[in-house]
Amino acid sequence: MRKGGKMKALARIFLGLVIFDAAVTVPTPEPINYDSEAYDATVEDLDTLYNYENIPIDQAETERVMLSGNRELLTPAPLPGENQEEDEDEESTPRLIDGSSPQEPEFTGLLGPHTNEDFPTCLLCTCIGTTVYCDDHELDTVPPLPKNTAYFYSRFNRIKKINKNDFASLNDLKRIDLTSNLISEIDEDAFRKLPHLRELVLRDNKIRQLPELPATLTFIDISNNRLGRKGIKQEAFKDMYDLHHLYLTDNNLDHIPLPLPESLRALHLQNNNILEMHEDTFCNVKNLTYIRKALEDIRLDGNPINLSKTPQAYMCLPRLPIGSLV
Structure with a gap:
């Protein structure tokens, strides 16, 4: 038993020496310095300090996505093995946040399309929802x-001409107000192809002739212009079955533009050059029981016409026109 005890003691001493030798040979790690000089250390310095493995650079890259207002959104680039079917030209093209390209002509973006001066419309004007204000x-x-x-x-500006492409493809357009400009010319197709246009205001301009207008209009104001004998096309308002208000004051008209739709409620023609009126201007002389209930507001004051000469012209109206009876 004594011999066995001596062998165990020797084994323990030998094992202790091996452990001590191994502990002495292990290098002591250098402490990490967090003072101001090392706080902004580069990634390469930290890699050397911690002996990290190098990470492929294409996994650390980011691509920049341009936003309106010169802001940038950083998004991680695709990792190796992910779908990268786009060619290099497409990848190098800057993309907006919605994925479209700023070079695309149909792009409207957050600030609207660019003007001829390469300036966004909604930065020049004021856009609130679907309404655009470009006054003054x-x-x-x-x-x-x-x-x-x-x-x-777009009131109180210096617009001189309405071109056929100014409102092209604006299928949601319901109201146009160009009051107090210098408009003297309007292309024939400037308004005709607008499917939902309801209100057109062109008062206080220099318009001599109206183009063809869409039948969807309910409100028309072309007061204080230069419309004369040929300024309004024949039967221009005939098919406007929803037209309620027609304002043609302060022009050079010498006649009432007929026929007028049954839906008409207000007709203002004051301060023109209207000389005469026929018995069938508003009523139907062949049907004495015909009553025109909607047309309650007719203004003919300021014209060289004597309304008392054609009393049969007002028999079907709920109210007499306003104008001279002498």
């Missing part, structure tokens, strides 16, 4: 409008 901005042309524009106001 010294504009000489209609600016490019967002495709969803429903109401457009």
Whole structure:
């Protein structure tokens, strides 16, 4: 037993020496310095300090996505093995946040399409929902409008001409107000192809002739212009079955533009050159029981016409026209 005890003691001593030798040979790690000099250390310095394995650079890259207002959104680039079917040209093209390209002509973006001066319309004007306000901005042309524009106001500017492409493809447009400009010319197709246009206001301009208008209109105001004998096409308002208000005051008209739709409620023709009126202007002389209930507001004051000469012309109306009876 004594011999066995001596062997165990020797074994323990030998094992202790081996452990001690191993502990002495292990290098002591250098402490990490967090003072101000090392706090902004580069990634390469930290890699050397911690002896990290090198990470492939294409996994650490990010691509920049341009936003309106010169902001940038950083998104991680695809990892190796992911779908990368786009060619290099497409990858190098800057993309907006919705994925479209700023070079695309149909792009409207957050600030609307760009004007001829490469300036966004909604930065030049004020866009609230589907309404665009461009009042009093010294504009000489209609600016490019967002495709969803429903109401457009560009009053008190210097616009001289309405081109056929100014409102092209604006299928949601319901109201156009170009009051107090310098408009003297309007292309024939400027308004005709707008499927939902309801209100057209062109008062206080220099318009001599109206183009063909869409039959969807309910409100028309072309007061204080230069419309004369040939300024309004024959039967221009005949098919406007929803037209309620027609304002043609302060022009050079010498006649009432007929026929007028049954839906008409207000007709203002004051301060023109209307000389005469026929018995069938408003009523149907062949049907004495015909009553025109809707037309309650007719203004003919300021014209060289004597309304008392044609009393049969008002028999079907709920109210007499306002004008001279002498």
